Amino acid sequence: MRIRSALPTLALALIWAACSPPATQQAAAPPAVDSAAVKAAVADLWQRWSAADTAADLAALVEMVGDSARIDVMGLPPMVGRAAWKTAAEAGFKTMKYTSMNITPEMTVPISNELAYENGSYTEGSVQGKQKLMAYGRYAGALRKYPDGKWRIAYIMVFADSTPVVK
Protein backbone atom coordinates (compact mmCIF):
# COMPACT_ATOMS: atom_id res chain seq x y z
CA MET A 1 0.00 0.00 0.00
CA ARG A 2 2.77 2.33 0.87
CA ILE A 3 4.54 1.47 -2.38
CA ARG A 4 1.46 2.17 -4.50
CA SER A 5 0.94 5.52 -2.79
CA ALA A 6 4.50 6.47 -3.37
CA LEU A 7 4.46 5.73 -7.09
CA PRO A 8 2.67 8.88 -8.33
CA THR A 9 5.03 11.00 -6.26
CA LEU A 10 8.01 9.17 -7.66
CA ALA A 11 6.71 9.61 -11.21
CA LEU A 12 6.24 13.33 -10.67
CA ALA A 13 9.70 13.55 -9.24
CA LEU A 14 11.18 11.79 -12.25
CA ILE A 15 9.30 14.06 -14.68
CA TRP A 16 10.45 17.10 -12.71
CA ALA A 17 13.99 15.80 -12.78
CA ALA A 18 13.80 15.23 -16.53
CA CYS A 19 12.48 18.76 -17.06
CA SER A 20 14.94 20.39 -14.73
CA PRO A 21 18.09 21.81 -16.26
CA PRO A 22 21.38 20.75 -14.70
CA ALA A 23 22.34 22.55 -11.52
CA THR A 24 24.93 24.66 -13.31
CA GLN A 25 22.34 25.93 -15.78
CA GLN A 26 19.88 26.65 -13.01
CA ALA A 27 22.46 28.70 -11.18
CA ALA A 28 23.22 30.64 -14.32
CA ALA A 29 19.72 32.10 -14.63
CA PRO A 30 19.56 34.93 -12.11
CA PRO A 31 16.27 36.05 -10.61
CA ALA A 32 15.09 39.63 -11.04
CA VAL A 33 16.88 41.99 -8.69
CA ASP A 34 14.65 43.51 -6.04
CA SER A 35 16.56 46.79 -5.79
CA ALA A 36 14.32 48.24 -3.09
CA ALA A 37 14.81 45.19 -0.88
CA VAL A 38 18.59 45.23 -1.41
CA LYS A 39 18.82 48.93 -0.58
CA ALA A 40 16.65 48.44 2.50
CA ALA A 41 18.86 45.58 3.67
CA VAL A 42 22.00 47.66 3.23
CA ALA A 43 20.40 50.60 5.05
CA ASP A 44 19.49 48.25 7.88
CA LEU A 45 23.07 47.01 8.03
CA TRP A 46 24.36 50.56 8.39
CA GLN A 47 21.80 51.36 11.06
CA ARG A 48 22.93 48.35 13.09
CA TRP A 49 26.57 49.24 12.41
CA SER A 50 26.10 52.77 13.73
CA ALA A 51 24.30 51.50 16.82
CA ALA A 52 27.03 48.95 17.54
CA ASP A 53 29.78 51.51 16.98
CA THR A 54 28.40 53.99 19.49
CA ALA A 55 27.53 51.24 21.97
CA ALA A 56 31.09 49.86 21.75
CA ASP A 57 29.47 46.51 20.93
CA LEU A 58 32.52 44.71 19.58
CA ALA A 59 30.72 41.38 19.06
CA ALA A 60 28.03 43.01 16.94
CA LEU A 61 30.59 44.90 14.84
CA VAL A 62 32.55 41.73 14.23
CA GLU A 63 29.39 39.80 13.34
CA MET A 64 28.57 42.33 10.62
CA VAL A 65 31.77 41.56 8.74
CA GLY A 66 32.07 38.52 6.48
CA ASP A 67 34.36 35.64 7.47
CA SER A 68 36.86 36.47 4.76
CA ALA A 69 36.05 40.14 4.32
CA ARG A 70 38.80 42.59 3.49
CA ILE A 71 38.84 46.00 5.11
CA ASP A 72 41.10 48.79 3.88
CA VAL A 73 41.08 51.74 6.25
CA MET A 74 43.54 54.58 5.77
CA GLY A 75 46.00 54.58 8.65
CA LEU A 76 45.63 50.87 9.34
CA PRO A 77 47.18 47.87 7.62
CA PRO A 78 44.91 45.81 5.35
CA MET A 79 42.60 43.61 7.41
CA VAL A 80 41.48 40.26 6.04
CA GLY A 81 38.95 38.21 7.96
CA ARG A 82 36.92 38.76 11.09
CA ALA A 83 39.78 38.10 13.49
CA ALA A 84 41.86 40.90 11.98
CA TRP A 85 38.91 43.25 12.11
CA LYS A 86 38.19 42.29 15.72
CA THR A 87 41.76 43.06 16.76
CA ALA A 88 41.64 46.50 15.12
CA ALA A 89 38.19 47.40 16.44
CA GLU A 90 39.10 46.24 19.93
CA ALA A 91 42.19 48.45 19.89
CA GLY A 92 40.07 51.37 18.73
CA PHE A 93 37.58 50.97 21.56
CA LYS A 94 40.44 51.03 24.10
CA THR A 95 41.49 54.54 23.09
CA MET A 96 38.30 56.05 21.66
CA LYS A 97 34.71 56.38 22.75
CA TYR A 98 32.54 56.73 19.68
CA THR A 99 29.62 59.06 20.32
CA SER A 100 27.88 59.28 16.97
CA MET A 101 27.95 57.75 13.54
CA ASN A 102 26.02 58.71 10.44
CA ILE A 103 26.45 56.84 7.19
CA THR A 104 25.09 58.51 4.07
CA PRO A 105 25.07 56.39 0.91
CA GLU A 106 25.67 58.35 -2.27
CA MET A 107 25.20 55.55 -4.76
CA THR A 108 23.98 52.01 -4.11
CA VAL A 109 24.15 49.55 -6.98
CA PRO A 110 22.21 46.35 -6.36
CA ILE A 111 24.20 43.84 -8.40
CA SER A 112 22.00 40.91 -7.39
CA ASN A 113 19.66 40.05 -4.56
CA GLU A 114 22.75 39.01 -2.59
CA LEU A 115 25.29 41.68 -3.54
CA ALA A 116 25.42 45.46 -3.64
CA TYR A 117 28.17 47.95 -4.38
CA GLU A 118 27.96 51.24 -2.56
CA ASN A 119 29.91 54.43 -2.02
CA GLY A 120 29.08 57.27 0.27
CA SER A 121 30.19 59.46 3.11
CA TYR A 122 30.11 59.29 6.87
CA THR A 123 30.62 61.30 10.01
CA GLU A 124 31.86 59.75 13.22
CA GLY A 125 32.03 61.59 16.51
CA SER A 126 34.44 60.41 19.16
CA VAL A 127 36.11 61.30 22.39
CA GLN A 128 39.81 60.63 22.78
CA GLY A 129 41.07 61.58 26.20
CA LYS A 130 39.62 65.03 26.77
CA GLN A 131 39.32 65.84 23.08
CA LYS A 132 36.11 65.63 21.15
CA LEU A 133 36.65 64.82 17.49
CA MET A 134 34.44 64.58 14.43
CA ALA A 135 35.65 62.57 11.45
CA TYR A 136 34.31 63.35 7.99
CA GLY A 137 35.07 60.63 5.50
CA ARG A 138 34.17 58.53 2.52
CA TYR A 139 33.73 54.82 1.91
CA ALA A 140 33.25 52.37 -0.94
CA GLY A 141 32.40 48.74 -0.54
CA ALA A 142 30.66 45.54 -1.43
CA LEU A 143 27.91 44.32 0.85
CA ARG A 144 26.82 40.74 0.62
CA LYS A 145 23.94 38.58 1.84
CA TYR A 146 25.51 35.48 3.32
CA PRO A 147 23.99 31.97 3.31
CA ASP A 148 22.49 32.56 6.77
CA GLY A 149 20.43 35.40 5.26
CA LYS A 150 22.36 38.17 6.99
CA TRP A 151 23.92 41.10 5.13
CA ARG A 152 27.55 41.79 5.97
CA ILE A 153 30.51 43.75 4.70
CA ALA A 154 32.41 41.70 2.13
CA TYR A 155 34.81 44.50 1.27
CA ILE A 156 35.18 48.10 2.29
CA MET A 157 37.66 50.94 1.79
CA VAL A 158 37.43 53.92 4.10
CA PHE A 159 39.31 57.17 4.57
CA ALA A 160 38.65 60.24 6.66
CA ASP A 161 39.00 63.50 4.76
CA SER A 162 39.40 65.41 8.00
CA THR A 163 39.03 64.91 11.73
CA PRO A 164 38.76 68.31 13.36
CA VAL A 165 38.57 68.89 17.09
CA VAL A 166 35.07 69.85 18.18
CA LYS A 167 35.03 72.84 20.51
Added chain:
Amino acid sequence: MRHALALPAAALLLAGCAPKPAEQQAAAPAAVDSAAVKTGLDSLRAEYMRRFAAGDAAGIAGLYLAAGNIDFYGAPKMRGRAGIEAGLKAAFVAQKPISVDIVATATNARTNSDASEIGRYHEMDNVKGKTFHAWGRWVTSAAKDSTGAWRLAYLMAFPDSTKTDK
Protein backbone atom coordinates in the same frame (compact mmCIF):
# COMPACT_ATOMS: atom_id res chain seq x y z
CA MET B 1 -5.14 3.73 -30.23
CA ARG B 2 -2.57 3.25 -27.52
CA HIS B 3 0.02 4.98 -29.70
CA ALA B 4 -2.26 7.94 -30.33
CA LEU B 5 -2.64 8.50 -26.62
CA ALA B 6 1.06 8.19 -26.02
CA LEU B 7 1.97 10.92 -28.52
CA PRO B 8 -0.02 13.73 -26.91
CA ALA B 9 1.37 12.71 -23.55
CA ALA B 10 4.92 12.93 -24.91
CA ALA B 11 4.12 16.27 -26.52
CA LEU B 12 2.80 17.65 -23.26
CA LEU B 13 5.87 16.43 -21.43
CA LEU B 14 8.14 18.09 -24.00
CA ALA B 15 6.15 21.29 -23.76
CA GLY B 16 6.70 21.24 -20.02
CA CYS B 17 10.41 20.74 -20.55
CA ALA B 18 10.69 23.21 -23.40
CA PRO B 19 13.03 26.16 -22.98
CA LYS B 20 11.47 29.24 -21.42
CA PRO B 21 10.47 32.34 -23.39
CA ALA B 22 13.16 34.34 -25.13
CA GLU B 23 13.28 37.12 -22.53
CA GLN B 24 13.96 34.57 -19.80
CA GLN B 25 16.61 32.83 -21.86
CA ALA B 26 18.37 36.15 -22.32
CA ALA B 27 18.76 36.42 -18.56
CA ALA B 28 21.09 33.44 -18.42
CA PRO B 29 24.65 34.82 -18.48
CA ALA B 30 27.53 33.25 -20.33
CA ALA B 31 30.32 31.53 -18.44
CA VAL B 32 32.79 34.07 -17.10
CA ASP B 33 36.13 34.11 -18.89
CA SER B 34 38.20 35.44 -15.99
CA ALA B 35 41.43 35.41 -17.99
CA ALA B 36 39.91 37.59 -20.70
CA VAL B 37 38.53 39.99 -18.10
CA LYS B 38 41.95 40.28 -16.45
CA THR B 39 43.60 40.87 -19.80
CA GLY B 40 41.11 43.64 -20.54
CA LEU B 41 41.65 45.30 -17.17
CA ASP B 42 45.45 44.95 -17.45
CA SER B 43 45.27 46.79 -20.76
CA LEU B 44 43.05 49.51 -19.27
CA ARG B 45 45.47 49.94 -16.35
CA ALA B 46 48.47 50.15 -18.68
CA GLU B 47 46.73 52.88 -20.66
CA TYR B 48 45.90 54.72 -17.44
CA MET B 49 49.57 54.65 -16.44
CA ARG B 50 50.65 55.96 -19.86
CA ARG B 51 48.16 58.83 -19.79
CA PHE B 52 49.05 59.70 -16.19
CA ALA B 53 52.74 59.94 -17.08
CA ALA B 54 51.76 62.27 -19.94
CA GLY B 55 49.72 64.43 -17.56
CA ASP B 56 46.74 63.85 -19.83
CA ALA B 57 43.73 64.64 -17.61
CA ALA B 58 41.27 64.52 -20.50
CA GLY B 59 42.76 61.23 -21.67
CA ILE B 60 42.41 59.69 -18.22
CA ALA B 61 38.83 60.95 -17.96
CA GLY B 62 38.18 59.21 -21.26
CA LEU B 63 39.02 55.90 -19.62
CA TYR B 64 35.97 56.28 -17.39
CA LEU B 65 32.33 55.63 -18.17
CA ALA B 66 30.36 58.84 -18.73
CA ALA B 67 28.96 58.49 -15.21
CA GLY B 68 32.28 57.43 -13.69
CA ASN B 69 33.32 58.61 -10.24
CA ILE B 70 36.56 59.11 -8.33
CA ASP B 71 37.15 59.44 -4.61
CA PHE B 72 40.80 60.27 -3.90
CA TYR B 73 42.03 61.16 -0.45
CA GLY B 74 43.03 64.79 -0.42
CA ALA B 75 40.90 65.72 -3.43
CA PRO B 76 37.27 66.75 -3.82
CA LYS B 77 34.80 64.21 -5.14
CA MET B 78 35.02 63.86 -8.91
CA ARG B 79 31.70 62.96 -10.49
CA GLY B 80 31.13 62.23 -14.16
CA ARG B 81 33.70 62.35 -16.95
CA ALA B 82 33.73 66.15 -17.05
CA GLY B 83 34.14 66.33 -13.27
CA ILE B 84 37.00 63.85 -13.43
CA GLU B 85 38.79 65.85 -16.12
CA ALA B 86 38.36 69.10 -14.18
CA GLY B 87 39.45 67.50 -10.92
CA LEU B 88 42.55 65.89 -12.40
CA LYS B 89 43.54 69.08 -14.23
CA ALA B 90 43.40 70.97 -10.95
CA ALA B 91 45.40 68.25 -9.20
CA PHE B 92 48.03 68.17 -11.95
CA VAL B 93 48.66 71.91 -11.54
CA ALA B 94 49.67 71.36 -7.92
CA GLN B 95 51.41 68.06 -8.56
CA LYS B 96 52.86 67.53 -12.03
CA PRO B 97 52.63 63.80 -12.78
CA ILE B 98 55.86 61.88 -13.38
CA SER B 99 54.64 58.30 -13.27
CA VAL B 100 52.34 55.88 -11.54
CA ASP B 101 52.86 52.17 -11.14
CA ILE B 102 49.54 50.45 -10.52
CA VAL B 103 49.41 46.81 -9.46
CA ALA B 104 46.21 44.80 -9.12
CA THR B 105 46.37 42.33 -6.24
CA ALA B 106 42.91 40.80 -6.68
CA THR B 107 40.43 40.78 -9.54
CA ASN B 108 36.82 39.72 -9.21
CA ALA B 109 35.35 39.08 -12.65
CA ARG B 110 31.64 39.06 -11.84
CA THR B 111 30.59 38.74 -15.47
CA ASN B 112 32.37 39.08 -18.82
CA SER B 113 31.55 42.77 -18.82
CA ASP B 114 31.82 43.90 -15.23
CA ALA B 115 34.48 43.42 -12.60
CA SER B 116 36.06 44.88 -9.51
CA GLU B 117 39.69 45.03 -8.46
CA ILE B 118 41.83 46.06 -5.55
CA GLY B 119 45.53 46.81 -5.57
CA ARG B 120 48.39 49.10 -4.68
CA TYR B 121 50.13 51.99 -6.40
CA HIS B 122 53.27 54.05 -6.34
CA GLU B 123 52.80 57.53 -7.72
CA MET B 124 55.53 60.05 -8.42
CA ASP B 125 54.85 63.75 -9.00
CA ASN B 126 56.91 66.87 -9.36
CA VAL B 127 56.02 69.25 -6.56
CA LYS B 128 57.90 72.55 -6.64
CA GLY B 129 60.84 70.92 -8.38
CA LYS B 130 61.09 67.96 -6.03
CA THR B 131 59.93 64.42 -6.58
CA PHE B 132 57.01 63.49 -4.38
CA HIS B 133 56.20 59.81 -3.84
CA ALA B 134 52.95 58.29 -2.62
CA TRP B 135 52.41 54.60 -1.96
CA GLY B 136 48.84 53.52 -1.42
CA ARG B 137 45.88 51.28 -1.99
CA TRP B 138 42.96 51.45 -4.41
CA VAL B 139 39.66 49.78 -5.23
CA THR B 140 37.84 50.04 -8.50
CA SER B 141 34.88 48.76 -10.43
CA ALA B 142 34.97 48.58 -14.19
CA ALA B 143 32.57 47.68 -16.96
CA LYS B 144 32.51 47.38 -20.71
CA ASP B 145 30.94 50.34 -22.50
CA SER B 146 28.61 50.14 -25.51
CA THR B 147 31.61 49.62 -27.82
CA GLY B 148 32.87 46.69 -25.76
CA ALA B 149 35.84 48.63 -24.38
CA TRP B 150 36.65 48.32 -20.69
CA ARG B 151 36.07 51.56 -18.79
CA LEU B 152 36.37 52.51 -15.14
CA ALA B 153 33.11 53.07 -13.31
CA TYR B 154 34.54 53.97 -9.93
CA LEU B 155 37.93 54.44 -8.29
CA MET B 156 38.79 55.12 -4.67
CA ALA B 157 42.37 55.44 -3.45
CA PHE B 158 44.36 56.63 -0.47
CA PRO B 159 48.05 56.77 0.35
CA ASP B 160 49.62 54.71 3.10
CA SER B 161 52.82 56.69 3.06
CA THR B 162 54.44 59.60 1.24
CA LYS B 163 57.96 60.93 0.81
CA THR B 164 59.55 63.93 -0.86
CA ASP B 165 63.03 63.42 -2.27
CA LYS B 166 65.67 65.87 -1.07
